Amino acid sequence: MSHPSFASIDALGQALQEAGYFADRRLATAVFLPLRLGRPLLLEGEPGVGKTELAKALSAALQRALIRLQCYDGLEQREALYEWNYAAQLLHMRAAEGRGEVGDLEREVYTGHYLIRRPLLQALQAPEPGAVLLIDEIDRADEPFEAFLLEYLGEYQVSIPELGTVRAQVPPVTILTSNRTRELNDAVKRRCLYHWLDYPERERELAIVRAQVPQASEQLTAQVARFVGKLRQSPFKDAFARAPGIAESVEWAKALVALDTLSLDPEVASDTAGILFKQREDVAALTQDLAREILHSEDAA
Ligand SMILES: Nc1ncnc2c1ncn2[C@@H]1O[C@H](COP(=O)(O)OP(=O)(O)OP(=O)(O)O)[C@@H](O)[C@H]1O
Ligand SMILES: [Mg+2]
Structure with a gap:
């Protein structure tokens, strides 16, 4: 699996620069490889060294929409992936009951129509040419959340109990950032290519x-x-x-x-x-x- 890529590392560096982002050869290589290999990129570095900005510039360079998931302590799956629109489901069921309809109401309300798509699902379902997904400051989320991300990071898919497996139409170009306030899970690291973003020359x-x-x-x-x-x-x-x-x-x-x-x-x-x-x-x-x-x-x- 490979993301749409640039002909060369220099071409990528050039495209980033046109988007206002200056990358040296090492950094351009670190971005080029995940694109080529179709893997997520984990960027770690001190605050203010250009981690978030890189994702923005890359989305501009690739002309793909940027979808951003800002992580924080207590971030839950329903804010990252999807939740059901309970109010709309309830209204639908009440209305159906009022009309005296019988049938499999439960099946009717667990469809895409009643799904509120959060960033991860939006990225997976983004139409051509696909999206750039920025999972920003993953170190602020907790470990269960990291574990939840594994399926996405490894296979660009997620399982939704009521709907089954949602697989990416176009694998999102995925960038995770961390300020390293804590050490990340090894399993997350293994699924990503890693780059330490240093202060610039x-x-x-x-x-x-x-x-x-x-x-x-x-x-x-x-x-x-x-x-x-x-x-x-x-x-x-x-x-x-x-x-x-x-x-x-x-x-x-x-x-x-x-x-x-x-x-x-x-x-x-x-x-x-x-x-x-x-x-x-x-x-x-x-x-x-x-x-x-x-x-x-x-x-x-
Ligand atoms: N390589 C770069 N080219 C152009 N501008 C840059 C570059 N790196 C950083 N900047 C500038 O520095 C600012 C801060 O960068 P950014 O917000 O991406 O840092 P960060 O590493 O995400 O920091 P934090 O860890 O605090 O979120 C950006 O708004 C941008 O103006
Ligand atoms: Mg940032």
């Missing part, structure tokens, strides 16, 4: 910020990419509990432009630390002295 971050904040001067953009890159590396990263993601770089560049900043200095960096960090201690840790040190630090060769 400086060149790629530069390209992203340049594309999303074109108003920023080239100098400022380069400084932002360099500065944020340093914050994520030793020795500076040790000063913070959580490193900024790509989303933060982009936000920061926008904020700096809003402040008419042409070039980064320690004062403005420290004053805007609240954009880069979301924890009080981290914000406080980016002092002017530290910012100066980062600005003046050497680049590794």
Whole structure:
């Protein structure tokens, strides 16, 4: 089983870029293979590194609808797959009784007509050219939910007691993401191809910020990419509990432009630390002295 694919890894990278997403060769390969092999892709990575965005860009690149299942603690099958429209079923049965009809009412109300389709079922039943299904933040759902997903992930089908097995007309291109707040079930991992999405190289971050904040001067953009890159590396990263993601770089560049900043200095960096960090201690840790040190630090060769 294989998904519609791109002629080459480069062609896929190009299509993603046209959708506004910058992927390096390693990431493009990690997306290319699941498409070729018809397997789900499990993307793990720190917050804000572009996991969700990748699914959106891929749906644009493939010109398939994006169907999204946001996971959370307590997510249940009926919210993910389907539920019966009890109110409509009841009305139908009352009306039939009122008309004095006899017959197999139960069979009548357990048909597709009374089914409320949730994301998984919508994805399975999506007409040509099929859908991209994003199962976002699977680590937030609980283990029984993961177990429930196995049939879908392995065979692109689900069993509905009243209707039987629903098999995909077109296998949905399926992407799962996780922030790794907990370790996922091995059985889920085995059914997926795995990719750890890392913070971007400086060149790629530069390209992203340049594309999303074109108003920023080239100098400022380069400084932002360099500065944020340093914050994520030793020795500076040790000063913070959580490193900024790509989303933060982009936000920061926008904020700096809003402040008419042409070039980064320690004062403005420290004053805007609240954009880069979301924890009080981290914000406080980016002092002017530290910012100066980062600005003046050497680049590794
Ligand atoms: N490769 C990329 N190309 C273009 N923009 C990107 C890329 N990666 C990230 N971004 C930008 O960063 C933002 C955050 O990315 P996204 O929401 O996908 O992160 P995430 O990994 O899903 O984070 P979280 O774990 O918090 O959900 C996106 O809205 C997008 O603007
Ligand atoms: Mg996300």
